Each structure stands twice: as structure tokens, then as C-alpha cells.
Amino acid sequence: MSNPNPKPEELVQIGYQPPSKDWMDPSVEFRKGTFCYSALPKNLNYLGLPNAREWQPFDEDWKLPPDWKQIILDGMKERLEKYRSFRLFMDICVRCGACADKCHFYLGSGDPKNMPVLRAELMRSIYRRYFTPAGRLLGPLAATPLAGGRELTEDVVKEWFYYFYQCTECRRCSVFCPYGIDTAEITMIGRELLNLIGCNINWVLEPAANCFRTGNHLGIQPHGFKDSLDFAVDELEELTGIRVDASINRKGAEVLFIVPSADYFGTPHYYTFLGYLALLHEIGLDYTFSAFASEGGNFGLFNSHEMIKRLNAKVYAEARRLGVKWILGGECGHMWRVLHQYMDTMNGPADFLEAPVSPVTGTRFENARSTKMVHICEFTADLIHEGKLRLDPARNNRWTVTFHDSCNPARAMGLLEEPRYILRSVCQRFHEMPENTIREQTFCCGSGSGLGTDENFEMRMRGGLPRANAVRYVKEKYGVNLLACICAIDKATLPPLLEYWVPGVEVAGIHELVGNALVMRGEKPRSTDLRGEPLVELEAAHA
Amino acid sequence: MPTFEVNSHQYDVDEDGFLQEPGIWNQDVACDFATTEGVEQLTEAHWKVINYLRNYYLQFGIAPMIRKLCKETGFKLNEIYQLFPSGPAKGACKLAGLPKPTGCV
Numbered sequence: 329m330s331n332p333n334p335k336p337e338e339l340v341q342i343g344y345q346p347p348s349k350d351w352m353d354p355s356v357e358f359r360k361g362t363f364c365y366s367a368l369p370k371n372l373n374y375l376g377l378p379n380a381r382e383w384q385p386f387d388e389d390w391k392l393p394p395d396w397k398q399i400i401l402d403g404m405k406e407r408l409e410k411y412r413s414f415r416l417f418m419d420i421c422v423r424c425g426a427c428a429d430k431c432h433f434y435l436g437s438g439d440p441k442n443m444p445v446l447r448a449e450l451m452r453s454i455y456r457r458y459f460t461p462a463g464r465l466l467g468p469l470a471a472t473p474l475a476g477g478r479e480l481t482e483d484v485v486k487e488w489f490y491y492f493y494q495c496t497e498c499r500r501c502s503v504f505c506p507y508g509i510d511t512a513e514i515t516m517i518g519r520e521l522l523n524l525i526g527c528n529i530n531w532v533l534e535p536a537a538n539c540f541r542t543g544n545h546l547g548i549q550p551h552g553f554k555d556s557l558d559f560a561v562d563e564l565e566e567l568t569g570i571r572v573d574a575s576i577n578r579k580g581a582e583v584l585f586i587v588p589s590a591d592y593f594g595t596p597h598y599y600t601f602l603g604y605l606a607l608l609h610e611i612g613l614d615y616t617f618s619a620f621a622s623e624g625g626n627f628g629l630f631n632s633h634e635m636i637k638r639l640n641a642k643v644y645a646e647a648r649r650l651g652v653k654w655i656l657g658g659e660c661g662h663m664w665r666v667l668h669q670y671m672d673t674m675n676g677p678a679d680f681l682e683a684p685v686s687p688v689t690g691t692r693f694e695n696a697r698s699t700k701m702v703h704i705c706e707f708t709a710d711l712i713h714e715g716k717l718r719l720d721p722a723r724n725n726r727w728t729v730t731f732h733d734s735c736n737p738a739r740a741m742g743l744l745e746e747p748r749y750i751l752r753s754v755c756q757r758f759h760e761m762p763e764n765t766i767r768e769q770t771f772c773c774g775s776g777s778g779l780g781t782d783e784n785f786e787m788r789m790r791g792g793l794p795r796a797n798a799v800r801y802v803k804e805k806y807g808v809n810l811l812a813c814i815c816a817i818d819k820a821t822l823p824p825l826l827e828y829w830v831p832g833v834e835v836a837g838i839h840e841l842v843g844n845a846l847v848m849r850g851e852k853p854r855s856t857d858l859r860g861e862p863l864v865e866l867e868a869a870h871a
Numbered sequence: 872m873p874t875f876e877v878n879s880h881q882y883d884v885d886e887d888g889f890l891q892e893p894g895i896w897n898q899d900v901a902c903d904f905a906t907t908e909g910v911e912q913l914t915e916a917h918w919k920v921i922n923y924l925r926n927y928y929l930q931f932g933i934a935p936m937i938r939k940l941c942k943e944t945g946f947k948l949n950e951i952y953q954l955f956p957s958g959p960a961k962g963a964c965k966l967a968g969l970p971k972p973t974g975c976v
Contacts, residue, residue, distance in 0.1 A: 365886045382872060384886070535974040545974030552931040559939050590975035595937045595948065597975075625975060660975075780975070782961070783886065816975035 333361065333785050336828055340793070342438040351446060352453065352478055354487035358386040361786030364493055364779060367533035372526065374537040375635070379526025385489060390482070396525045397480055401458055403524045407517055408459060414517050417509045418455045421445065427501035427511065432772050433494050436790030444501035444511040447491050451518055453478040489527050492518035494787060496779060497630070497662075498735040498772035515777075520632040528631065532778035535627040539639050544589035544623035550576070553619050556592040564602050567860070569852030572609035574617065577650065581616035582687060584647050586624045587658030588816035596836055597819045599858045600659055603843025604704065610848050611688045611711060615656065621646035624663040625816060630778040637674040640666055644678045647700070654684035655701040659837045661776065661815030664703060665740040672699045689714040703737070705814060708842060709746040712753045718847035723857060724755035726864045727810040729841070730802045731760070732795065732822065733770035734815035744768070747814055747838055754838075754845035759806040765798035775821035788821065789828050796829035803833055811835050877903045887961070889971050893928070896968030904966050909956045917954055917966075919944050924967040934960065934969050 363385050372380035381391050393399065408415045427444040429435065434442040441447060456470060457463045457477030463470040470477035478484065497512040505511075522528070535545035542549050548556070557574055565571045575581065585608070591601040608615055621642045628635030647655050657667060672678075676699070683697035691710045693702045711717050731751055737743040744767050751758050765771050774791025775784075802808040811822060811833055822835045844857045856862055872891070875884045880903055883891040888907055890896065901921055905913055913921075923944050927935045934940075937959050941948055948959070955962030960972055 368885075531973060538973070546972055546976065547933055549932055552933055555931060556936050556939070559936065559942075563938070563942070588975055593936050593972070594976040598936060598938045627974070781973075820976050 333789075336789075339786070339789055342436065342790075344438045346440045350473065351440065351449075352473060354450075354478070354481065354483040356487050356490040358486075358490065360386075360783065362494075362784065363490060363787070364529040364531055364781050364784045367528035367530045371530065371533040371537040372528065375533065375540060377526065377528070377533070378524065381526065385486070390486070390527065392482065392485070392525050392527075396482075396485070399524050400480060400485070400521050403521045404454070404459065407520065408455075411513075411517070413510070413513055417448070417511075417514055418452055418459075420507050421448065421452065421509055422507070423449075424506065426504045426506060430501045430504050431495075432498070432500070432774055432794045433496075433787070433791045436774070436793040437494075437787070441487075441491050442494060444495075447495060448509070448511050448514045450484070450487060450491060451514055452476075454480050454484065485522070485525070485527065488518050489522055492522065493529055493779060494791075496735070496772045496774065496776035496791065498776060499739045500735070500769065500772065503739065503768055516629075516633075519630065523632050529778060529781075531781040532627050532630045535625075535778075536631060536635060536639060539623055539627065542622070543618075543620045543642060545625055545627060546589045546593050548589055548593065548622065550619035550622075553592065553617070553622055557617065560592065560598070560601055560605060564605055567602070567856065567858060568606065568848055568854065570606075570609065570848050570850060572605050574605055576617045576619050578616035579650050581650060582614040582653050583616075583656050584621065584650055584652040584654075585615045585617055585656045585658070586621050586643065587617075588625045588660040588663060589623045590625075590816040590820060591658055594816070594820055596823070596834070596840065596859075597816055599840040599843070600819070600837030602858045603837070603839035603841070603846075604658060606843045606846055606848060607708065607717075607839065610846060611716060613687065616650060616652070618646045618650065624657050624660045624667075626663060626666045627778055629662050629666055636666055636670055640671055641675050643667075643671065643701075644675050644681075647678065648680055653682045654696075655681070656704060656707060657701055658704050659814040659816065659839060661734040661736045661817055663736075664743070665736040667699060667701050668741040671701070686710055688716050703741070703743060703746070705737075705743060705746040705750060705838060708839070709749045712750060719754055719845045720847050721754050721756045721845050722865075723844045723854065723863055724841050726857070726861065727755060727836075727841070728757040728759065728806060728808045729755050729810045729812050730758070730799065730808045731766070732773070732799075732811050732813040732818060733766050733768075734813050734818050735770060735772050735776060737814055738770050739768055742768075743814075747812075750838055750842060751812060754841045757806075759802050759808055761798040761802050765794065771795040771798065773815075773818050773821050773825060775825070776817050780817055780821040789825065792821075792825040793829065795822075796825055799826060799833055800830045803830055809833055812838050812841060814838055875904075875907070877906055885971070887971060889965050890968045893968045893970060896925070900968055901966045904968075908962045908965060910954070910962075910966070916946070920946065920951065920954060920959075920963050921967045924963060924969060928967065928969050934964050934972055
């Protein structure tokens with residue numbers, strides 16, 4: 329508040345000249361706009377996490393536990409033994425620099441410690457000092473530039489906090505690493521270690537604590553969920569003339585549908601929620617929501633492996649309790665990394681469920697035969713491919729659309745074609761951004777992994793600059809005015825990013841556009857889209 | 872914990888200036904916090920939004936969907952921004968003494 333946000337023309341003056349100080353110097357300046365606030369003690373207490381206290385990153389004294397150093401070293405040792413990937417990633421980097429200019433935070437800040445190689449080196453230098461034979465033999469002598477080691481000091485803890493919360497765990501850098509090092513996993517371990525001594529951010533832990541209390545990040549209680557769902561059903565009826573059935577906690581339904589809670593709270597997420605309701609009604613899917621598994625997202629991913637598992641457990645537990653056959657999941661980003669890469673081994677096997685089969689098309693989702701959970705874009709693309717939907721793409725004529733591949737669905741589960749196939753079916757004007765900014769090379773929104781909070785505004789705008797720049801390109805070249813995406817964090821954080829860098833481009837979920845185009849049996853003539861805005865003719869839209 | 876002082880009242884707030892104890896809210900609190908949100912005078916329109924938020928919060932323990940707030944108060948989203956320059960979540964909720972929503976919003 330006292331520190332007004334910098335203007336775009338100021339922020340875009342990025343210096344790529346490295347600072348004169350040695351990179352081994354860990355000191356950082358916690359300047360407002362470039363870090364997130366600490367987690368509130370009530371949230372640590374709720375989750376049973378250590379060292380709950382009042383503190384902020386800009387305080388001199390972080391009130392660490394007296395034996396903090398031993399806790400970190402013990403925690404590192406345990407994880408080096410537990411995760412072979414972690415030890416491998418510590419050992420095999422040759423510092424070729426292929427990743428250096430692939431990080432959106434480096435591109436947007438010019439800070440060399442945001443090069444993925446150097447961000448990881450902040451931890452590797454501790455690894456070399458304390459965990460390699462040479463480091464143990466040389467002791468403090470290993471903490472020299474030549475030996476590449478550093479002493480673990482409080483300043484290193486502060487530096488880790490600063491830079492491991494300036495990584496959105498988007499994994500773009502890992503696409504370019506010739507050794508396949510996944511730097512996001514190093515960030516994840518870094519955050520886990522910080523968590524052991526109570527150095528967390530509130531934007532991660534409050535949603536996690538809420539999730540534990542009410543089943544979802546926002547802290548919506550069952551009667552609140554029902555109130556929102558009833559409101560959406562009423563509004564959809566006003567828009568389409570059709571009253572849809574939408575149940576919560578209905579035992580015996582064929583499918584459990586889990587969406588990010590922001591879909592029934594935020595804007596523009598809500599219009600995607602209307603799209604889901606319209607689509608699932610039209611095809612007659614026998615499905616139910618759950619007030620317990622009322623969140624697809626999992627902010628545990630941004631805290632620790634243990635927290636991922638704790639928050640994810642409700643998905644299979646609720647599928648079992650309700651007696652469904654399989655699970656359908658909504659438009660969410662990191663949710664799909666957890667569901668696709670962790671859920672099966674953490675809380676599975678879900679052998680009480682059936683391999684998912686679309687009751688409408690008979691398609692068997694072989695890719696999900698183990699997890700039993702299907703992405704709604706896979707499901708909808710199949711419906712369109714099999715000719716089961718009547719679509720009028722002209723109803724999306726107010727939009728010229730491009731698609732932002734949300735990091736995790738793209739890189740963690742390879743969901744690249746289905747969203748595009750849907751978009752080409754539900755709107756008439758679709759243009760891709762440049763190829764090195766989409767698909768597996770997609771640029772992050774800059775606010776993922778729990779960093780999408782207001783106090784971190786400057787760093788979010790910096791991190792989102794490469795994405796916004798690509799949007800600007802298609803806006804100027806093709807007149808794009810809508811960025812479609814399939815992630816709730818995107819829907820929350822891309823609107824302010826685009827307003828900052830590319831005013832005039834709005835954000836929507838894919839199923840909002842599906843809901844607009846979907847011709848429902850018995851519907852009244854539609855005069856508006858799901859946002860309540862009048863439908864426009866293509867000629868009028870061009871005028 | 873930061874505090875916010877105005878008109879000889881003192882409030883415990885979070886780093887963003889949100890009231891820490893929603894239970895102590897009354898109309899004077901809304902007037903006091905209006906000064907931090909660039910709201911010069913609370914009009915009938917402001918009170919309509921604030922009272923709606925407050926009543927919803929007492930019933931459900933959280934703010935309503937933004938879409939629902941707009942529909943039930945009859946204000947479009949841009950009109951809410953005109954009333955509360957920081958918007959419904961950060962501006963209007965702060966004056967109504969609601970906690971700030973967290974997560975993918």
C-alpha cells in the first residue's frame with residue numbers, strides 16, 4: 329500500500345548484467361512486491377506443522393528453532409536417501425546453462441539466481457559441503473568457491489526462502505535440460521526443508537489448512553457449496569431455459585466430479601462451472617459432486633510430499649464412500665500433476681473403482697485405467713470426436729481466441745491436443761501463440777505454486793512477462809481478445825497480468841466456451857453467452 | 872501483528888490491513904476502514920454491498936461468489952469496482968470485516 333506497484337514501462341527495463349557480488353554471498357533484500365508473507369501461526373497449528381510463530385521475511389530475526397541447522401541437515405539426509413531423483417539431481421548437473429534463459433522469472437527479473445541452474449546451485453553448494461565425500465573430508469575447507477561448497481547459515485535459509493518462492497515449479501527448464509534434471513523437484517525439496525523449521529508462506533498454508541477443515545482451499549462449508557451450486561443452476565436456467573440436475577454427495581452415482589473450488593467461487597472461473605453443468609446435463613451423465621472432496625487442487629504440492637498425500641486422500645476415500653465407478657476432474661493445473669503422477673502410488677491403488685469408460689461414447693480411457701480419473705478435456709474431446717454434441721461455434725464470435733497451455737496439464741500429463749481440438753470445434757477464430765511459448769514449452773502465468781498473492785505483485789508481473797509478451801504478439805497480429813486456459817490459478821492470475829501488460833485481452837476456461845456453443849435439447853433461443861453478454865454476429869464483431 | 876489506528880479506534884489487522892477478528896465488526900468499523908480503501912463516503916449503494924456480504928458471511932462463514940454478489944445486489948462487477956476501487960474481494964470484503972479469500976482466486 330505504501331509502496332505503489334511499478335508501472336509496466338519501468339518494470340520492462342530489465343538489467344541482465346550480473347551483479348558484482350559473488351553468487352556465493354547469500355544475502356538478499358526482502359523488498360515489498362517480491363516476496364510472499366509468512367504463514368499465520370493458526371494455519372501451522374491447524375496442520376500440526378512445527379515452529380508456529382509471528383514473523384515476517386523482512387524481519388531481522390526469523391525466530392528459527394535453536395537446532396534449526398541440524399533439522400535442515402537431517403532433513404536433507406533423509407530426503408537424499410528417500411528420493412533417488414533428489415540425489416541424482418544434486419550430482420549430475422554439469423552447469424551447461426541450457427536452462428539458464430528458459431525460466432520466466434529470470435527473463436522477467438534478470439536476477440541470475442533465478443536461472444534454474446543457479447537456483448539449484450543454492451542447494452547443491454550445501455550438498456557439496458555436507459554430503460559429498462570431499463565435502464565431509466575437507467569440512468569448512470569445502471566451503472570455498474573452488475570446492476563449490478557453502479556453509480549452511482541463517483542467511484542461506486533466507487536466500488532459499490527468497491528463491492524457492494520465486495520458482496513456480498512449472499518445469500519449463502526441465503524440458504531443456506539434456507540430463508533431464510527436474511529443477512522443480514529441487515524447489516519442492518527446498519520448500520520441504522524450510523517447512524521443517526517453520527518457514528512457510530500463508531498463500532500456501534491457509535488454503536492447505538482450509539482444505540483440511542472444509543475439504544476445499546477457500547474454506548467453503550457444505551451448505552455454502554450447495555448455496556453456490558443452487559445459484560448456478562438457477563442462473564443457467566435463466567440463460568438457457570433448461571433446469572439441470574446437479575447433486576452433492578449422491579451415493580450410487582456413476583461418476584464423481586471434482587473441480588477446483590475456485591470454479592464455484594471466483595470470476596471468470598464460475599462461467600466454466602456453468603459450462604460443466606450444461607454439458608453434463610446435455611449428455612445425461614449420472615454424476616455427483618462431493619462436499620468432502622470439494623477441491624481438486626492440492627496446495628500440499630507446494631509444501632511437502634506428506635501434505636500432498638494428506639490432502640489428496642479424500643479423493644479415493646470419497647469415491648469409495650459414494651460407490652461411484654470412476655472420477656472426472658475439472659479444469660485445474662497443479663491438481664493434474666498430483667492426480668496423474670502422485671495419487672495412484674500415494675493413496676492407491678483404487679482397485680475398488682473401474683477403468684473409466686464414457687457411458688456416452690463407450691470410449692475406454694486407457695491412460696486413466698490405473699488412476700481411474702479422467703480430465704474433462706479428454707472427456708469432452710471424445711464427445712465431440714464421436715459426434716455426440718451439437719455445437720454452434722458462432723455463439724463465441726465475440727472472441728478471437730488463443731490458448732495458454734497451463735504448465736501442469738501440458739508438461740506433467742501431456743494434455744496438448746484435446747484442449748485445441750475442443751477450441752477449434754467451439755469457436756471460429758483460434759490462433760496459436762509462437763511455438764516456443766506453447767505446448768510443452770509453455771510459459772507459466774508467473775503466479776503458480778502458491779505465489780499468486782497481492783504482496784508478491786511485482787514478481788508476478790515479472791514472471792508473467794514472457795507469457796504476456798506472447799499474448800501481445802497474437803493480439804497485435806490476429807486481434808486476439810481472449811486467452812483460454814484450463815487452470816484455476818490461471819483464471820485468477822492471468823486477468824491482472826494481462827491488464828498490466830496487454831490490456832484488452834480477457835481470460836476464460838475452455839468449458840465456458842463449450843457451454844456457449846453447446847446447443848441443448850429444448851433450450852430457449854439464446855440471446856446472451858454465459859456471461860450474460862449479448863451474442864454478436866461475426867460481421868458485427870469485425871465492425 | 873500490525874495494528875490500524877483511525878478516529879481513536881485501534882484494530883488488529885493482517886499485513887494487508889484486513890480485520891483479524893470479524894466478530895467485532897459494526898458499522899463504525901466499516902466507516903473506519905473506508906479511509907484505507909479510497910472510499911470517501913459510504914453511500915446507500917456501499918451499504919447495500921457491505922450488508923449483503925456481512926449477512927452472507929454470518930450464514931456461510933465465507934464471502935459469496937462474486938457473481939452472486941453482483942446479481943443479488945444488482946450491481947455489475949465494474950460498478951462494484953467504482954464503489955470499492957480495490958474490488959469485491961479486497962475492497963468490499965475489507966470494509967465488511969470479512970477475511971480475505973485465499974487459494975486460486
